[in-house]
Amino acid sequence: MAAPLFDRLVAAAGATWPAYTRHDFVLRLAAGDLPEAAFRRYLIQDYLFLLHFARAWGLAIYKSDTLSEMRRAQGLVAATLDVEIGLHVEYCRGWGIDPAAMAAAPEAMATVAYTRYVLDRGLAGDRLDLEVALAPCIVGYAEIAAERMTDPVTRLDGNPYRSWLEMYAGADYRALADEAKAALDAQFARRGGEARFPALAASFAAATRLEADFWQMGLDAAR
Amino acid sequence: MAAPLFDRLVAAAGATWPAYTRHDFVLRLAAGDLPEAAFRRYLIQDYLFLLHFARAWGLAIYKSDTLSEMRRAQGLVAATLDVEIGLHVEYCRGWGIDPAAMAAAPEAMATVAYTRYVLDRGLAGDRLDLEVALAPCIVGYAEIAAERMTDPVTRLDGNPYRSWLEMYAGADYRALADEAKAALDAQFARRGGEARFPALAASFAAATRLEADFWQMGLDAAR
């Protein structure tokens, strides 16, 4: 049996993958010494990111060939607009970030780059292209949190970012990431073929680099 | 105060509008003497139509500029995938139409023409273009049912199509149509300008003609 597509994409990305998943932003977040300004900047831009994430899954509804494909995309739009954005707003309020100010913040270049890259892959290509470009985000966040949770250097007690780690390492998010991995395999089985792998791997690596730039954008706010 | 955009579009469509809303298919449905084969054909194609209707609102999520625009589109995707398609399947079962056979039926040319016309307007233009192309369907069905309900020729007792008339004349559907009319005005206020009216009116008229062709496709099954 072939390795899952996600695992193959990660392997093909080489050093690009850990440069994202073990980015300084992540390591310091897990150690609890990430500067607050960096996290705050990340939170605001992540809110703006979520709006385009919902747009991407709206696009996936349009690009669906079957009712079940539509329903999966619809579920992710709902998860984003009905749950995640609300949680995010509440969470940010806890950090003293005003929802209206957050919504009015200008998008960082890193936010524009990753979100619009994903949307362009989705429109220029097919739904497999779209889901591959989204995978570093959806699946990556679960991997990042899980890996940090098993790292002895990670500190939970008194870590101001503990709830972030626990959310993405939690069973709910893990299930969502597992579904996304399974969907990649299903799409690849239906619309793939080995010939597509090199282009998909290039797109996955490019999206992963843009995700690392997103962490860096957060860190840069603390300089 | 300006007339609602929908009313202006209907006025600009001239005789094209009643050729759709008072099409023989509709009049005979209200009179209860529409051939069953015509209604059956319509039901099957309307199911296929709904899949593309959900895709159109998925596209509208992608094309949204604001969270509230996204949420309205999301609500219509949900109304279609979670409610309408289920009701439709149940309703069709009542007419002895097997769900699997319905899903596997080839699309009629009229179904292809209207659904893809709408999607193309939405992709080539902006969200206002998309909503205008959808209006003959969403708002039109409410107008059609309401008008027939006040027509003394309409027969409800013993009319096999009574539930169809009552659903689209009902308060729930009327509210949905009213929201769609209000959304047209909101979009036109935000993205419009008188200069766009002629092109919007041409698109509305073209979509209306394609909706009339859809009724005709039903009738033709009974020849």
Add this chain to the structure above:
Amino acid sequence: MAAPLFDRLVAAAGATWPAYTRHDFVLRLAAGDLPEAAFRRYLIQDYLFLLHFARAWGLAIYKSDTLSEMRRAQGLVAATLDVEIGLHVEYCRGWGIDPAAMAAAPEAMATVAYTRYVLDRGLAGDRLDLEVALAPCIVGYAEIAAERMTDPVTRLDGNPYRSWLEMYAGADYRALADEAKAALDAQFARRGGEARFPALAASFAAATRLEADFWQMGLDAAR
């Protein structure tokens, strides 16, 4: 070596293919007894078709991954806008069809259905989906003309439609069709995989049916 993708798509389409390529419209055109009204209707709608054909190749430029893919699509936009539309206008003038009237003619449902179906395949899917949906037109016309040219029933002397047959049977058009066939194979090699074949075959068959409807729309004008 695998059979060319186009040949496999034709084989999978079964009776749908000859229902298009040997449609009555075509046979009567070759015999020279197609009613003039039918041909005139076809010519006008074919002009409107060409505008969307150019849009489809513009879309293909957007959907290109490589410079050479872009250039092929650009070449087809140029062939359509710089050559074909001009020839078409001249040709129609020879049939007494006024260019302005032609441009202002409403699109027939069959024209809307085929053109928008193609554009939707291109936007919902990838460039391979787009080229497959265009193939019944581009490659089909060459096959149709070539087949009729070898048919003893075909009459060239005094046939008012002779130049149509000769154009699509000519070396220039044949080369364009051959390029389109080769491009299908190249796209399938790069983005395909056997798993995609059933969906591509279904799309090709649907597009072929819509092309047959296009001939029928011409014939219907003569009733």
Add this chain to the structure above:
Amino acid sequence: MAAPLFDRLVAAAGATWPAYTRHDFVLRLAAGDLPEAAFRRYLIQDYLFLLHFARAWGLAIYKSDTLSEMRRAQGLVAATLDVEIGLHVEYCRGWGIDPAAMAAAPEAMATVAYTRYVLDRGLAGDRLDLEVALAPCIVGYAEIAAERMTDPVTRLDGNPYRSWLEMYAGADYRALADEAKAALDAQFARRGGEARFPALAASFAAATRLEADFWQMGLDAAR
């Protein structure tokens, strides 16, 4: 008579506009003391930019409502693929940049951000949205070069970047920029309305910021 749309967009952008047009990269290029590494980086990324610029005008062909709109977009695809890319390759060869290496270079985040932002505006909105997002580039380059040419600090003799300045200050490029300005007015007259101005201005300002980031990406290569 109303001010040209471009002038209004520039005025609305406030300090964002000169932060782009008088960016350090530009001033040092005009003074002749821009580090070579900065210019080289810019040249390579500008090549990658051009590929997406051609895609954007391919998209504009798809989004055209009229033959003349299509032809203008087609002309810009041709100008890019047939002329600019060739000139660019030649020019880069003069700077010792190998064409194959250039084509294989990874896209900088700034390149991804601006190009995909433009494409997303074009797909989410209409052709006016697309042309507004492209204007800081097309029209901006002519303004930048013209302004530098009248600046006494600018040095042409012995300036290694002289040909760059002369190309964008030249009559050919000025004509292309003037056409783009006129097209903005035409699109705004046809699809605009004052209500759209704030959103268009926000998009223009965002695109302008991304263009300034593009200069900065060049400069950063010399650090």
